[in-house]
Amino acid sequence: MNNQDIRQWLEEQLPDYCFHRLSEEDEKRFSDEVKQFPDLQEEVQNALKLFSGLEELDMRSGYDSKLKNLSYKVVENYSYTQKTYFKRPSFAAIASAFVIGTVLFVYYSLPMNKTNVVSTQANNKNNIEASSNSENTDLLQEYDSQTLHTLDEIEDEIVESTLQTLEPKTAFAVTNANPMSLPVHSLKTLDEPEIVDLITTLENEDFSF
Amino acid sequence: MKTTVLNSIKDLEVYELLDTGDVHRASTLFVRKYQKYVYSIALRYLKNEFDAEDATQDTFIRALRYIGSFRRDSSLSTWLYTITTSVCSTINRKRKIQRFFGMETEVTLDDLLVDEVGADTKFHNEDFEREFRLILQKLPVKQRETFALRYFDDLSYEEISKILGTSVGGLKANYFQAVKKLAVLLKDSELLSHYFDKNNE
Numbered sequence: 001m002n003n004q005d006i007r008q009w010l011e012e013q014l015p016d017y018c019f020h021r022l023s024e025e026d027e028k029r030f031s032d033e034v035k036q037f038p039d040l041q042e043e044v045q046n047a048l049k050l051f052s053g054l055e056e057l058d059m060r061s062g063y064d065s066k067l068k069n070l071s072y073k074v075v076e077n078y079s080y081t082q083k084t085y086f087k088r089p090s091f092a093a094i095a096s097a098f099v100i101g102t103v104l105f106v107y108y109s110l111p112m113n114k115t116n117v118v119s120t121q122a123n124n125k126n127n128i129e130a131s132s133n134s135e136n137t138d139l140l141q142e143y144d145s146q147t148l149h150t151l152d153e154i155e156d157e158i159v160e161s162t163l164q165t166l167e168p169k170t171a172f173a174v175t176n177a178n179p180m181s182l183p184v185h186s187l188k189t190l191d192e193p194e195i196v197d198l199i200t201t202l203e204n205e206d207f208s209f
Numbered sequence: 210m211k212t213t214v215l216n217s218i219k220d221l222e223v224y225e226l227l228d229t230g231d232v233h234r235a236s237t238l239f240v241r242k243y244q245k246y247v248y249s250i251a252l253r254y255l256k257n258e259f260d261a262e263d264a265t266q267d268t269f270i271r272a273l274r275y276i277g278s279f280r281r282d283s284s285l286s287t288w289l290y291t292i293t294t295s296v297c298s299t300i301n302r303k304r305k306i307q308r309f310f311g312m313e314t315e316v317t318l319d320d321l322l323v324d325e326v327g328a329d330t331k332f333h334n335e336d337f338e339r340e341f342r343l344i345l346q347k348l349p350v351k352q353r354e355t356f357a358l359r360y361f362d363d364l365s366y367e368e369i370s371k372i373l374g375t376s377v378g379g380l381k382a383n384y385f386q387a388v389k390k391l392a393v394l395l396k397d398s399e400l401l402s403h404y405f406d407k408n409n410e
Contacts, residue, residue: 070265078236
């Protein structure tokens with residue numbers, strides 16, 4: 001052990017030495033070793049002088065009057081709080097929530113209920129698939145009807161464009177007349193060869209006034 | 210070495226009574242054994258005797274409520290220290306709020322000491338203890354707690370180490386520093402130097 005280690009050991013033991021809390025062996029060793037360090041020896045002397053008063057006094061004697069009957073008060077209060085604790089509304093609420101939670105937990109963690117949950121999930125999956133299939137069919141039908149509707153529109157457009165190729169006055173008469181009462185609308189009922197015949201006839205007609 | 214009440218009654222006796230179902234006797238023994246220990250911790254943290262008394266009661270009530278679930282691998286003193294500091298911080302918080310709203314004025318050890326010394330010049334153990342406590346408050350918390358737990362409560366370094374979360378080597382250094390600083394502060398204290406002079410005569 002070098003000097004530094006000895007000094008560190010002495011410093012660590014100094015308070016216990018001053019308050020006589022070292023073993024006989026350590027106390028003797030301390031008294032012998034401290035002689036090597038005069039500054040530490042002086043510190044020990046000062047501490048011994050100052051703390052001797054403290055050692056003689058029972059510093060906590062004053063506590064006795066303050067802590068008189070404390071054990072009685074504590075035990076009484078403890079019994080009282082134990083009794084009233086179970087009567088509190090908050091306790092009842094917490095207890096019932098706990099019971100409900102436990103019942104639900106147990107119910108859902110039973111293997112039988114787990115199978116039910118799995119089968120329910122499977123049913124749900126089937127339902128979802130079925131509904132998605134029906135949705136697809138509806139969409140297709142809608143798409144088809146839209147296509148048909150578009151063909152009608154194309155036919156109308158052909159008729160309209162044919163009419164627009166006619167002379168301006170006729171076109172003027174057509175656009176300003178009531179569309180519902182025009183004979184033009186009967187064109188829709190004609191077949192394609194009849195329309196071609198009609199166009200040929202109309203081309204050969206002289207419409208000059 | 211001083212024999213404290215803490216040493217005379219063993220934790221084992223409290224456990225034995227608890228195990229036999231004699232809760233009443235176990236509680237009484239438990240409180241009697243640790244009341245000064247808990248009260249002094251509370252006093253150091255709260256610096257007010259009335260609050261320290263309340264804290265001591267609350268600590269024991271809380272401890273008795275949970276003593277059944279206490280794992281007996283550590284000592285009761287270590288466990289009680291944790292409960293006491295927790296109760297003290299709750300009381301401190303409450304007092305701060307009350308003071309903030311002007312519901313209460315702070316009564317500290319200084320006020321009590323000035324009043325009592327002014328009224329009666331007789332110097333008792335209690336006065337010495339109060340003055341010493343004031344001096345102790347001037348130390349850093351770790352040094353103060355190390356000194357108090359070792360000197361007053363006679364706890365082992367291992368127990369203090371568990372309580373304060375410091376290594377045994379660190380604690381010994383803290384203890385040495387605390388004693389050094391206390392020696393200086395005791396010398397400077399008018400009241401205590403007067404006592405020492407009288408005592409040395």
